[in-house]
Amino acid sequence: MTNRESQQFYSYSTKSSIKAKIGYRMCLSSVPSYVYATVKATESSLPHTFNVTVLDVKESYFEVELKRTDISEGWNMFVTVDWFFYIGNAVVYGNNVIWITDLFNSKSMNYTTAKTDCKDKGGKLVEIVDKPMYDVVYNYVRSNFVFGTKGAASFYLGSTYDPEADNVTQSNGEPGYNGNWNPGKWPVNDSGRQNLAVRVAFDLSLTNNGMRNVKPTNLRRSAIQICCMEIPAVITEIGIPNKLL
Structure with a gap:
C-alpha cells in the first residue's frame, strides 16, 4: 500500500525548530514501513525553507522535527506538509x-x-x-x-x-x-x-x-x-x- 498526502496547517515557533505530529487522515491496518515528508511555506512568496526529520512513525500519525534553514529564526504562518508512506515488504x-x-x-x-x-x-x-x-x-x-x-x-x-x-x-x-x-x-x-x-x-x-x-x-x-x-x-x-x- 502506498499513499501520498498534502496538508496545510498553522505553525508558530519562537525558535528555529519545533516538533510536530502529523495525522494520516485515514485508518491504517499497520504502522507504515516508510515515511518521507517535506514542508514549505504555504505562501510561495515567503523565503522560509525547512529541513524535515522523521522522528517516529505510529499507526495513526508520524512525528517530525521542522528546522528552518534560510535563517536561524522562528516563524508564524501557514505551512504545507507533503508526505509519502508505504506499508509492506519493500x-x-x-x-x-x-x-x-x-x-x-x-x-x-x-x-x-x-x-x-x-x-x-x-x-x-x-x-x-x-x-x-x-x-x-x-x-x-x-x-x-x-x-x-x-x-x-x-x-x-x-x-x-x-x-x-x-x-x-x-x-x-x-x-x-x-x-x-x-x-x-x-x-x-x-x-x-x-x-x-x-x-x-x-x-x-x-x-x-x-x-x-x-x-x-x-x-x-x-x-x-x-x-x-x-x-x-x-x-x-x-x-x-x-x-x-
Whole structure:
C-alpha cells in the first residue's frame, strides 16, 4: 500500500525548530514501513525553507522535527506538509522504494498492463541502473516472492533496449543497466523487441534467467509486477522483515 498526502496547517515557533505530529487522515491496518515528508511555506512568496526529520512513525500519525534553514529564526504562518508512506515488504535502492505488488500470485501480463498497474498503484515500473541494483532487485524477488510450484517468475522494467545500438535507456534518458542477459538467445536483434523483462529463477543452479528484450504485446505467463516510487534519499525505515538494503 502506498499513499501520498498534502496538508496545510498553522505553525508558530519562537525558535528555529519545533516538533510536530502529523495525522494520516485515514485508518491504517499497520504502522507504515516508510515515511518521507517535506514542508514549505504555504505562501510561495515567503523565503522560509525547512529541513524535515522523521522522528517516529505510529499507526495513526508520524512525528517530525521542522528546522528552518534560510535563517536561524522562528516563524508564524501557514505551512504545507507533503508526505509519502508505504506499508509492506519493500526494498530501498538509492532514492527508490521498490515493491512486489502481490507476493503470492503471478499471472499472464504484458508490458502495457504491467506499466498501467504500477501507475494505478502510485508508482512506475522499476528501472535498473547498474549491476549492484540488478543484484538487489533480483535477490529481493527470490527472497520474498512465494514461487510455490513455479520455478521462475518474470517482471518488466521501465527502461527500453535499442537492438541496433545495443544500449539500454531509462525513461529519464540516462543509460540503464545492460547486462545479466538470459544466456543463449538474448538479447534478440529485433527492432520490435524494445521492452525489457527479467526472468528470476528460484533455483540458483539454473541458468535460464536474466534480462530479456521483448515486444510490448508479448505475454509473460508467470509474471509479477514490481513497482517503484522515487523519493528523496532521506527516509525513515520502520521494521521491515527481510529487507535488503
